[in-house]
Amino acid sequence: MRGVMLVGGFGTRLRPLTITTPKPMLPIVNIPLLELELLHLKQYGVDEVILSSGYLPDVFDEYFGDGSRLGMKLIHVTEDEPLGTCGAVKNVERFLGDDTVIVCNGDILTDLDIAALFSYHMEKKATVTITLTPVEDPTAYGLVPLHPDGRIKEFLEKPSWDQVVTNLINAGTYVIDPKVFQQVPPNQNYSFERELFPSLLEQGVPMYGFPSDCYWLDLGTPAKYLKAHHDIMERKIKIPLKGKEIFEMVFAGDDVVIDETARINPPCALGDRVRIGPRASVGSLCCLGDDVVVEAGASIEGSVILDGANIGEDCVIEGSIVGKNTKLGKRVHVAEASVLGDNIVAEEDNEFRHGVRIWPSTRIEAGKIRFYRTD
Numbered sequence: 001m002r003g004v005m006l007v008g009g010f011g012t013r014l015r016p017l018t019i020t021t022p023k024p025m026l027p028i029v030n031i032p033l034l035e036l037e038l039l040h041l042k043q044y045g046v047d048e049v050i051l052s053s054g055y056l057p058d059v060f061d062e063y064f065g066d067g068s069r070l071g072m073k074l075i076h077v078t079e080d081e082p083l084g085t086c087g088a089v090k091n092v093e094r095f096l097g098d099d100t101v102i103v104c105n106g107d108i109l110t111d112l113d114i115a116a117l118f119s120y121h122m123e124k125k126a127t128v129t130i131t132l133t134p135v136e137d138p139t140a141y142g143l144v145p146l147h148p149d150g151r152i153k154e155f156l157e158k159p160s161w162d163q164v165v166t167n168l169i170n171a172g173t174y175v176i177d178p179k180v181f182q183q184v185p186p187n188q189n190y191s192f193e194r195e196l197f198p199s200l201l202e203q204g205v206p207m208y209g210f211p212s213d214c215y216w217l218d219l220g221t222p223a224k225y226l227k228a229h230h231d232i233m234e235r236k237i238k239i240p241l242k243g244k245e246i247f248e249m250v251f252a253g254d255d256v257v258i259d260e261t262a263r264i265n266p267p268c269a270l271g272d273r274v275r276i277g278p279r280a281s282v283g284s285l286c287c288l289g290d291d292v293v294v295e296a297g298a299s300i301e302g303s304v305i306l307d308g309a310n311i312g313e314d315c316v317i318e319g320s321i322v323g324k325n326t327k328l329g330k331r332v333h334v335a336e337a338s339v340l341g342d343n344i345v346a347e348e349d350n351e352f353r354h355g356v357r358i359w360p361s362t363r364i365e366a367g368k369i370r371f372y373r374t375d
């Protein structure tokens with residue numbers, strides 16, 4: 001079965017992480033999100049996937065190549081200019097064939113039952129079926145109210161609160177009869193949510209919503225990036241954790257060295273060659289990438305530390321994200337969903353709070369950043 005994965009977005013709300021890495025390639029418990037998404041599709045027999053990219057396209061190609069490592073066939077197509085969600089699929093129409101295809105937003109972590117979705121699509125004799133998921137705040141999404149028989153009533157993309165008539169939103173996974181792409185203008189920015197779907201509805205084409213209570217999270221923001229890690233480690237979604245379970249719910253890759261005076265609080269995931277120094281404390285709910293070094297006395301909780309980062313002596317990292325190869329001097333404090341990009345050097349006694357975001361490759365001299373409380 002064929003699928004299209006939309007991976008062309010800029011991931012703006014996840015900057016600075018997405019300045020150096022496109023959002024679908026950000027690691028989730030040390031595996032790129034897109035790899036988890038592709039393996040999820042493959043599990044249901046979708047083994048030929050067209051990746052529609054635009055922003056930092058080479059990163060996808062270099063990591064996945066032709067897909068053979070995953071036992072899949074991947075076709076990479078890159079846009080010169082963003083063509084929008086539907087324009088992007090029109091642009092790869094020549095690879096689709098005549099059979100029903102699945103189209104997925106590339107920024108979603110889910111365990112959706114794709115077999116049940118296809119059965120529903122067939123049973124309803126639908127032309128388009130849109131997976132729906134309940135959320136607390138639908139205003140950041142596409143609202144999709146249904147008739148009692150499951151037919152879609154209307155599309156309200158990014159509605160205001162007074163338009164919110166249901167908590168079911170477009171979950172970003174569609175099953176589509178590719179014939180509909182004949183009516184999409186080529187080489188033009190065109191949206192599923194604002195253009196093709198409302199237009200098909202007006203034409204009376206059978207379009208159904210498939211409400212699902214599966215695990216669903218879009219990786220829009222740093223808070224959600226952290227939540228994805230926490231949810232996986234708390235087993236709210238069953239993604240296999242890499243490495244060996246060295247004790248209950250602590251997973252470690254190869255050649256990990258943990259000082260005997262260090263404390264690891266589960267759940268935790270440690271990449272290959274992680275080194276944890278004396279009296280350091282790591283966890284709970286921490287994920288450390290490959291080659292991360294945690295120096296003596298440092299403490300890390302509820303955080304994600306990406307590959308090659310170095311956490312200096314007596315640092316404190318709480319509910320935050322530290323980018324690849326970033327080096328922190330002694331006593332640096334990172335807290336409150338702050339995000340440090342890749343390749344930063346923050347010398348000793350700096351403090352990052354209140355969700356501050358530091359751009360990649362910045363150098364910060366000792367003691368330059370402090371937060372003073374005025375209350």
Ligand code: GDD
Pocket residue numbers: 006007008009010052053054079081082083084085088104105106107140141142143157169170171172193218
């Ligand atoms: N190739 C390509 N070209 N891909 C694109 C483009 C483009 O021009 N624009 C967006 N994408 C990709 C993004 O990379 C992402 O994976 C997906 O299409 C959706 O785009 P977002 O920018 O993340 O949209 P959104 O999150 O605001 O809203 C969409 O997703 C929601 C669910 O998370 C809509 O489909 C909403 O209706 C939906 O509720």
Ligand code: MG
Pocket residue numbers: 105107218220
């Ligand atoms: Mg999105």
